[in-house]
Amino acid sequence: MSDEMQIESIYQVKKILLDSHYQVRPIDQKVPKLLQGLLIGELFAKLVRMNEGEYHRLLKRHMTLTLMAFSQEYMAKITKEVITTTDVRLDSPEALTKAIATWPILVVAKLIGIKVVDPELFLTQITLFSAAIVQPHDQKVVLLGNDALIALYEMLLPAKGPLKQTFMDVCAESSLIDESTVNDNLLGLFFQTLDGTSGLIAAMLKHLLSESSLSSKALLNWSLQHHAPIKNTKRFRGKEMLILPLQFKENALPFGSGRHECPGQFWAKTIAITIVEYLRALPIEKCWLLKSRYKTSPNAQVLEFYS
Numbered sequence: 001m002s003d004e005m006q007i008e009s010i011y012q013v014k015k016i017l018l019d020s021h022y023q024v025r026p027i028d029q030k031v032p033k034l035l036q037g038l039l040i041g042e043l044f045a046k047l048v049r050m051n052e053g054e055y056h057r058l059l060k061r062h063m064t065l066t067l068m069a070f071s072q073e074y075m076a077k078i079t080k081e082v083i084t085t086t087d088v089r090l091d092s093p094e095a096l097t098k099a100i101a102t103w104p105i106l107v108v109a110k111l112i113g114i115k116v117v118d119p120e121l122f123l124t125q126i127t128l129f130s131a132a133i134v135q136p137h138d139q140k141v142v143l144l145g146n147d148a149l150i151a152l153y154e155m156l157l158p159a160k161g162p163l164k165q166t167f168m169d170v171c172a173e174s175s176l177i178d179e180s181t182v183n184d185n186l187l188g189l190f191f192q193t194l195d196g197t198s199g200l201i202a203a204m205l206k207h208l209l210s211e212s213s214l215s216s217k218a219l220l221n222w223s224l225q226h227h228a229p230i231k232n233t234k235r236f237r238g239k240e241m242l243i244l245p246l247q248f249k250e251n252a253l254p255f256g257s258g259r260h261e262c263p264g265q266f267w268a269k270t271i272a273i274t275i276v277e278y279l280r281a282l283p284i285e286k287c288w289l290l291k292s293r294y295k296t297s298p299n300a301q302v303l304e305f306y307s
């Protein structure tokens with residue numbers, strides 16, 4: 001990390017995120033070395049999150065239009081359907097933690113049209129795949145993530161859900177975006193959803209312990225400003241790397257800013273509120289929320305409840 005620049009405020013972070021000289025990848029290494037030659041490396045190279053320039057602008061526009069095609073009411077309805085039709089246990093703090101991580105990715109899977117037979121296995125596969133994207137310098141993590149990706153691809157190819165269909169239709173107008181780019185970026189949505197959304201839900205539940213009368217919307221706003229699920233992001237200028245905090249004492253940029261700002265923020269908010277509302281209506285034991293610790297992660301702050 002550069003020790004020349006001290007990052008002291010959210011305004012400084014925002015300024016860097018808005019500056020086109022700072023890029024999401026080092027200029028000479030678009031794909032991390034250990035991923036090169038693997039399926040996961042091919043996917044990495046095409047992800048909207050990892051690109052800049054014209055390719056990024058076009059893909060981001062298509063991705064944003066696609067996500068916006070699904071209304072808040074529809075997203076809430078699908079989330080409720082997922083919660084009530086999935087066989088997920090809710091009998092301990094550990095089970096609650098697993099449910100919070102599983103439901104959001106099942107919402108994305110349902111909209112893509114992926115038929116998930118075993119939610120627990122699916123969560124493991126998404127976790128391994130995401131870990132390889134976040135920690136591409138660990139060979140073991142990369143190989144496990146690549147195997148998981150191969151299995152996920154097999155499930156994705158026959159899928160015909162409305163999210164896949166809409167993304168394909170929106171991208172059809174541009175020759176830059178081919179079918180494999182669509183597929184890679186659909187799988188990328190799992191990585192984008194996993195820690196962010198479960199981290200947000202867990203922070204809302206934890207805050208409920210001390211503020212039990214707050215509305216779910218107020219819990220959401222508090223959590224986003226005081227417990228940003230993605231605690232930092234990176235930017236490169238030439239070979240210089242900066243780690244940019246997204247959470248400061250008084251304020252946060254929970255969804256980033258500028259050209260890479262999260263296009264899925266209203267999905268995340270709707271899914272989180274729907275899940276928290278559902279859990280609040282259940283006789284969940286208060287003591288389940290008392291003990292929590294952070295999941296090991298270089299860039300996310302995700303609380304896990306334990307007994």
Ligand code: HEM
Pocket residue numbers: 048049050060063108189192193195196197198200228229230233234246253254255256257259260261262263264265267268269
């Ligand atoms: C509470 C949950 C979420 C949080 C906190 C979150 C946060 C973020 C942040 C901070 C970024 C910007 C990263 C950077 O600039 O380096 C980002 C990018 C992104 N997010 Fe989210 N996200 C969440 C959920 C979602 C969901 C549910 C989706 C879609 C289903 C999504 C899709 C994306 C995509 C595609 C990008 C990359 C955009 C680009 O590079 O232009 N996110 N997210």
